[in-house]
Every structure is written in C-alpha cells, then in structure tokens.
Amino acid sequence: MNHMASSFLRGAVTTALIAALGVCGTASPAMAVPDLQLPFPCGQKWQLNTWAHAPALDMVKEPDQHGTEGATLIAPAAGTVNQSYYHDNAGNMIQIDHGGGYFTTYIHLQSRAVSDGDRVQKGTVIGKVGKTGPTSNGHPHLHFELGKDSNGDGSASWGYAGSERVRPAFDGVTYGQANGREWNNVESHNCTEASPEGMASVYGVMADGRLSYTAIDAATGRRTRGAVLSTATLGFTPKAMATLNFNTLLVTDSAPGGKLYRVDIRTNRDALVFEPPVYLGSGYTHELLTYDGRSHLFGIADGTLRRYTITAAKPTLTDITDNTLIGQGFTLKTLTATGPDWILGTTAQGLLISYQIRGTGSWERHQLRDATWQGFDHLLSPGGGVYYGHHHDHSMHSYIDADPYDGRDDDLGKQGTVDTGGWSQTLLSAQPATVT
Missing domain, CATH: 2.70.70.10 (Glucose Permease (Domain IIA))
Known part of the structure; x- marks a missing residue:
C-alpha cells in the first residue's frame, strides 16, 4: 500500500x-x-x-x-x-x-x-x-x-x-x-449462500388500466428504475397476468367468457408504450396466471390448476397447447413460478407453499411457512430463489430462498424492503428466469 x-x-x-x-x-x-x-x-x-x-x-x-x-x-x-x-x-x-x-x-x-x-x-x-x-x-x-x-x-x-x-x-x-x-x-470463504445476480423486471396494471414497468436489483433488493407508466390503457378490466418475456405479457379479461390477450411491449425505457392488445381466445377464466420461464403457463380457476405449453415467444392461440388438468385444491391467494415446473403461492390464512408439478394428478407440496404471509396480495419471483411480496398497504418486500427446491424454510429469509409504499398496481408479474 x-x-x-x-x-x-x-x-x-x-x-x-x-x-x-x-x-x-x-x-x-x-x-x-x-x-x-x-x-x-x-x-x-x-x-x-x-x-x-x-x-x-x-x-x-x-x-x-x-x-x-x-x-x-x-x-x-x-x-x-x-x-x-x-x-x-x-x-x-x-x-x-x-x-x-x-x-x-x-x-x-x-x-x-x-x-x-x-x-x-x-x-x-x-x-x-x-x-x-x-x-x-x-x-x-x-x-x-x-x-x-x-x-x-x-x-x-x-x-x-x-x-x-x-x-x-x-x-x-x-x-x-x-x-x-x-x-x-x-x-473470503463466505460461500454457503451465493448472492443473487440479475435484474427483476416487474410489469403491473394500474387501477385505470395503464401498464407500469419497474426494475429491481436482485442483489440489493432495491428498485433501480420506475415505475415507468404508459399513457394508453388496456381497454378492458384485467383479471390475471403473466409475463412471458421482456416485451410480452398474457392478460385475461375479467368479463364472462375469460378472454385471453397478448400484450406486446414496444418500449419501457422512458415511457411504457405497447401495441393494442391481441385477442387470442376465450375460456381462460383463471384468477391467477404465471409462466415458468421455460415453456409452461400455469393458471388457477376455482382451485383447479391447469398447465399449458407455450411454443412461441409471441404466441397465437395455436401456440398455446397441452391444456393439462393438474389437479384441484389449489386454493391460493397469490401465484408465481420459481423455476421450470415449480410454482409458489400464499393462502388467505398466511401459508407459503411451493409445488413441484410433474403432470396430471402428480405434484409434490412443500409448506414453507405456516403463517404471516396473509398480508401479501401479489407474489413475484424472477428466479434465483428471490421472492417479492406485495403488501396490501402498497409496500414491496424481498426475500431470498437459498435453495427454492429443497422444500425447507430454514434457508428462507427476508432480504429487506424494496419500498415502503408507492406500489399501487392492481396486478403485478415478474419476468421469469432473469435472476440467478
């Protein structure tokens, strides 16, 4: 020196x-x-x-x-x-x-x-x-x-x-x-738990139908961009949303019939601009949607879990195949995907539960927490064992699960608070597999 x-x-x-x-x-x-x-x-x-x-x-x-x-x-x-x-x-x-x-x-x-x-x-x-x-x-x-x-x-x-x-x-x-x-x-031999790396891209829907985009640094759990808002509105009242990739969303209509739309994002840099929603089909009455980042879209309607296969980055109806009934009893309040064929959700009673989905009638359930998660009305995961919980008071909180696939909770801890308020979106969804 x-x-x-x-x-x-x-x-x-x-x-x-x-x-x-x-x-x-x-x-x-x-x-x-x-x-x-x-x-x-x-x-x-x-x-x-x-x-x-x-x-x-x-x-x-x-x-x-x-x-x-x-x-x-x-x-x-x-x-x-x-x-x-x-x-x-x-x-x-x-x-x-x-x-x-x-x-x-x-x-x-x-x-x-x-x-x-x-x-x-x-x-x-x-x-x-x-x-x-x-x-x-x-x-x-x-x-x-x-x-x-x-x-x-x-x-x-x-x-x-x-x-x-x-x-x-x-x-x-x-x-x-x-x-x-x-x-x-x-x-340093501080090697037991690796720090997450990557950026969480979070899309949301405001109460007036506008879209939002926010970026969160997964390593620190701090918001780094946004919320960037659109001036245009969806033109319908959304019910559920899943992010397929950085510029593609799937959104369902809350009207009877369950219309499914694809929303293509043109830019989210200084302002969020999207193309008019593309109608794909009906019958998608799911209250919750999530995409696992590889090929599977999951939806829950009245406690029934279904899995679809997505075969294109910008899917048309023919690119959404394999409508598979996984099972019933999935009475979740929130839903996100933590990895390929792994989903995570909370219940109204505050349970935090992860599932490994194998196929029709075949899944493995892991109850990670018995209480305290009832305050979250949205749960998001960009991958890498990082979870974001949106509280009904409009705050956002980050958690890290050192191994999201071990079925245990002793390696799950709170990383911190992203924001104490300001998250007033009615729907939220994170792009999957952006954090490792």
Whole structure:
C-alpha cells in the first residue's frame, strides 16, 4: 500500500471516533462467539488493518484497493439487523445482532440494503462499501467491529477506545490483536449462500388500466428504475397476468367468457408504450396466471390448476397447447413460478407453499411457512430463489430462498424492503428466469 493510501486510512477511523457512536442492541441468551466469515463474496481477497483502533479493522480490496468503493457487503453470519441508519460521523452504518450478546458493526457504507428488524442469513447482501461520514476521510473502506455485551446491559457499544469491541475471527483465524497490524490477501470463504445476480423486471396494471414497468436489483433488493407508466390503457378490466418475456405479457379479461390477450411491449425505457392488445381466445377464466420461464403457463380457476405449453415467444392461440388438468385444491391467494415446473403461492390464512408439478394428478407440496404471509396480495419471483411480496398497504418486500427446491424454510429469509409504499398496481408479474 502506498504512503498516501496509508495516511488516508490511518486518519479514517481511529480513536477520534467519539463515544456518541456507541449504540444499543438487544441482549440474547448466552452462546458461543458466532462463526464469522469475511463479509464479502466467496473468493474475494481483502487487506485488513487495525491502524490505531485495535481490535477494530479497516478493510480494502486486494491487490491495489481497486474496486473497494461499491463492493458488495454480505452478512458474515446469520442474525437480525438492529441498526441501519445514517450517522453524522460514521455515515451509513449497519449493526447485526448475532445472538449471545454478539454484534457486528459496519460503517462508512455507500448504501444499505437492509432495515431494522430484517433477518439475514450468512451471505445475505446487506449493503455496499463506501466512504460516507467525515471520519472516513474520503477514503473508501469498510470499518468493521465485533462487539460483545460484556456488562449485560443489552448493548454492545462501538466506535471508540474503551467500547465493547472484541477481536473478531474469520473462518477460525483471529485478527485485531494489536494496533499497527496488517494482514494481506485474506480470502473470503463466505460461500454457503451465493448472492443473487440479475435484474427483476416487474410489469403491473394500474387501477385505470395503464401498464407500469419497474426494475429491481436482485442483489440489493432495491428498485433501480420506475415505475415507468404508459399513457394508453388496456381497454378492458384485467383479471390475471403473466409475463412471458421482456416485451410480452398474457392478460385475461375479467368479463364472462375469460378472454385471453397478448400484450406486446414496444418500449419501457422512458415511457411504457405497447401495441393494442391481441385477442387470442376465450375460456381462460383463471384468477391467477404465471409462466415458468421455460415453456409452461400455469393458471388457477376455482382451485383447479391447469398447465399449458407455450411454443412461441409471441404466441397465437395455436401456440398455446397441452391444456393439462393438474389437479384441484389449489386454493391460493397469490401465484408465481420459481423455476421450470415449480410454482409458489400464499393462502388467505398466511401459508407459503411451493409445488413441484410433474403432470396430471402428480405434484409434490412443500409448506414453507405456516403463517404471516396473509398480508401479501401479489407474489413475484424472477428466479434465483428471490421472492417479492406485495403488501396490501402498497409496500414491496424481498426475500431470498437459498435453495427454492429443497422444500425447507430454514434457508428462507427476508432480504429487506424494496419500498415502503408507492406500489399501487392492481396486478403485478415478474419476468421469469432473469435472476440467478
């Protein structure tokens, strides 16, 4: 590291961080020190320094700090976010309660991807590395601390000499033993849960019949574009919608007879423009529709699940074949597809259920959650184990399922809140298979 960079870092976060930086957490039952991994994606290498504030660590990306600013920050272990806000001195900061009185703290972040109360798993994206706050001295780096509630007051203070910070260990190796220490090329083995990559493209219908388009960064769970609105309206009252690809929607009419339309999107860049809806046929009385991204369209009407095969990117009626009765008893409130022949839905009672569909009368049911999902009136998945739940209060929330096909819920956690409001669409649908 050159002398100028060293000077920046030495002045960045030292004992000059005032006691006002200390915050409180929630005490947990006594347990062992959390098994931490480096808070960066698997395989990355970082330089760790104590400077004059051991056992706290400053981290910059190897080999030459290039890529430090804006680098993805992920949780080093499972826990619950108990602080996420902008601090006058520390800038964007996050603190995670890992249980047993242990807390990890991250400051000077460029952005935060989690909010107070969010449950995170090891590997969950929590933010981006930055240089916010005056004590960063304008130099991009992560200031990291592990804190221990040693006096039992339900808090782990941080950010100043004499606080309750302790030496952290990553992948079983302890760091922060003394001031002036440096560790080079420390490799992250935070590999258990990969971060999702890709952009979720979400189409919606407004109450007046206009269409909307919104983009969400799957890695952070943050909206990056939209909502972009159309000036034209569909010209009918829609009942259900499925996104086939980036510029093709299938929409049913709520009028008797179940008319099915194809909607071709011309552009959604600065304004959403679409061609007049193309009538395909009738008899599609489904309350819910979803497309799995490969070839199958699923529809539910009165608890009956049917599967169709789509054989063209811009289908006509002859391209929608194999009207297959899968079964009955699918009394779902919401419906989305998580992958080829996998669907996911919620019930009015709050259950979250996934199904692997094999064919007529053949499916496997997995009840992932027993309650709490009843507030969602739309469920969306762009793939990659990413789920978006639209709440009836017009907020949107993101979740990550490390393995959406294992039938378990212990690897399903909330990523954060996309928006606390503003999602007033009456129908929503995500383009499938855009996130990995």
